[in-house]
Amino acid sequence: MKRMRTLAGISILALVLAACSSGTTDTAAETTAAALDDSNCAAAESFCVGLVTDIGKVDDKSFNQSAWEGAQAAAAEVGGFAKYIETTDTKDYAANMKQFTDKSYDVIVTVGFLMAEASVAAAKENPNTKFIGVDQFQAEEVANLTGLIFPEDQAGYAAGYLAGLLTKTNKLGQVLGLEIAPVQKFAKGFEAGATAANAAVKVTTVYHPPADNGFGDPVWGAAEAKKQLSQGADIIFGAGGGTGNGALIEIAKAEGAGTSIFCIGVDTDQWGTVPEAQPCLVTSAMKGLVEGTSDLVKAAFDGSIKGGNFNGTTGLADYHDLAAAVSADIQAKVAEIVAGLKDGSIMTGVTL
Amino acid sequence: MTITESKKEKDLGFFVRNQSIVVPIVAIFVAFVLGGILISLQGVNPLVAYRAIFSEAWFDSDGLLRTFQKTTPLVLAGLAVTVALRIGLFNIGAQGQLISAALASALAGIYITNLPPILHVIVSLVCGVVVGALWAAIAGLLKAYRGVHEVISTIMLNSIAVGILDYLVSNPFREPDQSLQRTKKIAESAILPNFGVIPFGFILAILVCLLVSWMLNRTTAGFRFNTVGKNKFAASYAGINMKLMIVTGMLLSGGLAGLGGAIETLGITYRFEPAFNSGLGFDGITIALLARSNPLATIPAAILVGTLRAGGASLQFNTGIEPEIVDVLLAITLLLVSAPILAKFLFKGKAQKTANVTSGWGS
Numbered sequence: 001m002k003r004m005r006t007l008a009g010i011s012i013l014a015l016v017l018a019a020c021s022s023g024t025t026d027t028a029a030e031t032t033a034a035a036l037d038d039s040n041c042a043a044a045e046s047f048c049v050g051l052v053t054d055i056g057k058v059d060d061k062s063f064n065q066s067a068w069e070g071a072q073a074a075a076a077e078v079g080g081f082a083k084y085i086e087t088t089d090t091k092d093y094a095a096n097m098k099q100f101t102d103k104s105y106d107v108i109v110t111v112g113f114l115m116a117e118a119s120v121a122a123a124k125e126n127p128n129t130k131f132i133g134v135d136q137f138q139a140e141e142v143a144n145l146t147g148l149i150f151p152e153d154q155a156g157y158a159a160g161y162l163a164g165l166l167t168k169t170n171k172l173g174q175v176l177g178l179e180i181a182p183v184q185k186f187a188k189g190f191e192a193g194a195t196a197a198n199a200a201v202k203v204t205t206v207y208h209p210p211a212d213n214g215f216g217d218p219v220w221g222a223a224e225a226k227k228q229l230s231q232g233a234d235i236i237f238g239a240g241g242g243t244g245n246g247a248l249i250e251i252a253k254a255e256g257a258g259t260s261i262f263c264i265g266v267d268t269d270q271w272g273t274v275p276e277a278q279p280c281l282v283t284s285a286m287k288g289l290v291e292g293t294s295d296l297v298k299a300a301f302d303g304s305i306k307g308g309n310f311n312g313t314t315g316l317a318d319y320h321d322l323a324a325a326v327s328a329d330i331q332a333k334v335a336e337i338v339a340g341l342k343d344g345s346i347m348t349g350v351t352l
Numbered sequence: 353m354t355i356t357e358s359k360k361e362k363d364l365g366f367f368v369r370n371q372s373i374v375v376p377i378v379a380i381f382v383a384f385v386l387g388g389i390l391i392s393l394q395g396v397n398p399l400v401a402y403r404a405i406f407s408e409a410w411f412d413s414d415g416l417l418r419t420f421q422k423t424t425p426l427v428l429a430g431l432a433v434t435v436a437l438r439i440g441l442f443n444i445g446a447q448g449q450l451i452s453a454a455l456a457s458a459l460a461g462i463y464i465t466n467l468p469p470i471l472h473v474i475v476s477l478v479c480g481v482v483v484g485a486l487w488a489a490i491a492g493l494l495k496a497y498r499g500v501h502e503v504i505s506t507i508m509l510n511s512i513a514v515g516i517l518d519y520l521v522s523n524p525f526r527e528p529d530q531s532l533q534r535t536k537k538i539a540e541s542a543i544l545p546n547f548g549v550i551p552f553g554f555i556l557a558i559l560v561c562l563l564v565s566w567m568l569n570r571t572t573a574g575f576r577f578n579t580v581g582k583n584k585f586a587a588s589y590a591g592i593n594m595k596l597m598i599v600t601g602m603l604l605s606g607g608l609a610g611l612g613g614a615i616e617t618l619g620i621t622y623r624f625e626p627a628f629n630s631g632l633g634f635d636g637i638t639i640a641l642l643a644r645s646n647p648l649a650t651i652p653a654a655i656l657v658g659t660l661r662a663g664g665a666s667l668q669f670n671t672g673i674e675p676e677i678v679d680v681l682l683a684i685t686l687l688l689v690s691a692p693i694l695a696k697f698l699f700k701g702k703a704q705k706t707a708n709v710t711s712g713w714g715s
Contacts, residue, residue, distance in 0.1 A: 088664060092664075095418055098414065114532070180531050181531045184531070210522065210627065211626050
């Protein structure tokens with residue numbers, strides 16, 4: 001009996017503690033600097049931005065995080081409000097978007113290729129809400145849905161070209177997320193660029209097997225990277241959220257990292273987002289996710305947004321501390337390629 | 353002293369006798385309290401957070417439908433693990449059985465045509481059940497005739513199933529012109545309908561649950577199951593064919609998991625994609641342990657898990673708390689239920705031995 005009482009006592013204490021803390025905050029989701037909440041999103045003068053991640057977290061140090069940063073920045077700039085939901089089950093895409101449409105959010109950003117179908121369905125159901133689908137190519141135009149797409153093959157090509165010039169073993173590797181269009185474009189661009197720079201080069205490519213952790217499996221990424229290193233690859237492109245990050249961090253631990261072994265990151269400049277990879281990280285094949293998302297959210301705010309596809313930009317990140325490992329000659333050649341890709345004089349030749 | 357002692361026992365008698373119900377309920381309560389402390393440490397009132405979960409999961413028609421949809425495969429996966437536990441087998445392979453059945457029923461839903469709707473649904477469900485049962489039977493046969501421990505073999509069969517399904521869905525059965533590895537959509541005639549907020553699959557799961565409970569408690573077959581589970585040497589001495597029991601137990605267990613996978617495909621996802629169904633079979637283990645191997649108790653246990661999962665999105669939307677807190681709640685609950693700490697704390701010497709999980713390793 002005494003035990004029961006002790007237990008009850010502890011429970012009551014906890015409840016009291018809980019009740020005491022109630023005064024502090026009620027709705028404390030991630031808010032922007034703007035002192036707004038989402039209680040009156042339906043009102044014309046308020047501007048609410050919702051973001052739904054694919055399976056993955058907004059602090060994944062690459063894809064979702066960049067989109068969230070872009071949405072947040074744009075909302076702050078125009079005095080709006082931004083909030084996110086992280087999807088934990090692929091069957092919940094629609095339910096998560098509905099949380100925002102129920103509250104009459106103005107813009108909903110859906111992040112990732114895998115959400116493409118769910119976004120189309122939600123956009124058709126909610127014609128007054130603007131949808132922005134990051135990485136979602138729109139084959140058919142829906143008036144209130146804009147696909148933010150990127151020429152990933154160009155960033156991949158430039159990274160591959162650099163790798164082709166830099167390799168000593170003529171063996172390159174790629175550790176990738178799911179085999180879906182945006183990743184395939186990176187990978188095929190990388191292969192094309194590497195071969196263009198060095199015809200003798202061989203690229204080993206591995207995609208994560210289909211599963212819901214395709215972009216969040218650092219253990220698998222690390223194991224595959226290790227395998228490729230042991231097979232003689234000296235430069236490895238890690239592209240695929242947390243899975244790719246796992247590969248990068250593993251390569252950074254390898255002997256000769258930064259002198260004879262290099263890795264290449266993806267999506268953002270991963271020098272800043274994955275500092276553990278710095279020993280080997282020579283550059284990153286970047287997508288202008290932050291700018292692209294932010295531009296589109298602002299366009300939705302001023303009403304200039306159009307349905308269909310919106311082309312974002314791609315590029316290569318800085319060499320940072322590893323600039324010394326890349327000769328001036330190679331740097332110049334890569335810069336030439338990047339410029340050529342930009343003005344259209346160099347084509348990657350990648351088709352899916 | 354002795355008088356007060358016996359009086360105490362009288363007071364507690366009801367609880368001691370029903371501790372298989374009391375312990376999980378107290379465990380859930382303690383988990384919510386501990387979870388509440390974690391939530392308030394993040395600056396959110398836990399009552400607001402819990403209200404967000406439950407109002408979404410129960411008091412919103414879309415949310416309620418989703419709660420039932422999420423509960424359905426959990427009931428069946430929990431039942432699958434429970435049935436195996438009853439004969440002392442720990443089926444860790446519900447996941448593998450469930451996903452192979454999900455693909456099998458999808459293929460039946462896609463490639464069998466010209467069947468009337470009701471028949472098509474039945475045929476597709478049966479395909480799933482059979483494939484799930486056969487996949488589990490491999491582990492049963494290995495155990496019965498080669499003495500391979502089912503925990504090891506079912507874990508390995510899970511990985512094998514994932515590999516085979518990845519291949520099948522990436523190559524022969526992949527939807528044409530589709531970048532994702534997934535099958536086509538099943539035919540309209542194979543779709544399991546919803547009645548308002550109640551999915552048909554949920555009703556089916558409840559019926560199967562009642563049936564299994566009746567089978568275990570009221571039939572000769574059920575008596576054999578329980579006898580084997582209590583003491584397999586005595587059962588064997590009494591003339592029960594152990595090999596047969598192990599294989600049929602695994603067949604039944606796999607068939608139930610398979611039914612869960614088939615309902616998931618025919619009632620919710622309408623196609624097979626490897627990212628679907630993830631973790632359902634493992635949640636089944638949680639549920640079976642929470643339900644203390646009582647088939648009827650898998651229903652409330654599954655509803656609890658389904659509710660928490662369905663309310664997760666609303667939780668993050670309304671409070672900013674990450675949906676993973678739900679897994680923390682479940683983990684604490686499970687820890688308290690499966691480890692004897694709580695029962696010992698509450699009932700001291702009167703605590704039952706822990707839930708019969710497996711009748712011993714290496715045999």
